[in-house]
Amino acid sequence: MANVTFKGTPMTLAGQEVKVGDTAPDFHVLDNNLNEKKLSDYKGQVRLISVVPSVDTGVCAEQTQRFNDAAEKLDNVKVLTVSMDLPFAQRRWVAANNIEHVDIFSDHKDASFGEAYGVLMQELRLLARSVFIVDSNDKVTYTEYVSEGTNHPDYEQALSAVKEAK
Template sequence: MANVTFKGTPMTLIGDEVKVGDAAPDFKVLDNDLNEVRLSDYSGQVRLISVVPSVDTGVCAEQTQRFNDAAEKLSNVKVLTVSMDLPFAQKRWIQANDIQHIDIFSDHKDADFAQQYGVLMEELRLLARSVFVIDSEGKVTYTEYVSEGTNHPDYEKALAAVKETK
């Protein structure tokens, strides 16, 4: 399992760690209108999944904005952000921050994504910051479990992985 801390405190991650070469686990999350969405709804496309504890915090907001900006220049790639924020809060945040090129989903109801991808921080019931790239056939081609939850992911590596993935 990935070793993750949050503000220096070790976290227990619940779920199975996803590795490069694995078949991407399907999951269900809620969109901002409380509709259930699955990873399989985006099959046939390259997907980058950006995982943040809460879009209402500085590093998470910047991560989400950076991937939104990058998504505008990517073709045949769907960028998804997942957090434990309530869908209503996500919707307000999207509107306030002019997010137009990515989809943001809530895992608050069942923590299904969190458990499928091994990112549920048991002590906080928040998602561990991470990034996953999945090819159009459903194979994981890139993973990053950020070791300290208040740090940024490696944007350049994640975006390079997207560009190399078909």
């Protein structure tokens, strides 16, 4: 299992760690209008899944904005952000921050994503910061479980990997 801390405190991650080469687990989350969405809704596309504890915090906001800016230049790639924020808060945040190229989803209802990808921090019921790339054949081609929840992911590495995924 990935070793993750949040503000220096070790976290227990629920679920199974996803590894490169695995078939990406499907999951169900809510969009900002309370509609259920699944990974399989994006079948046939490369997907960059950006996971944040809460979009309404500094590092998470920057992570989401950076991937939003990058998404505009990516062909046949869908960028998804998942957090435990309520859909209503996500909708307000998206509008206030001009997010146009990322689909933002809430895992708050039942933590389906968090458990499927091994990123649910049990102590906080938040998702551990991470990035996953899933190719058009549903294979995981890149994973990053950020070791400290208040740190940024490796944006350049993730964007390089998503450009290589088919």
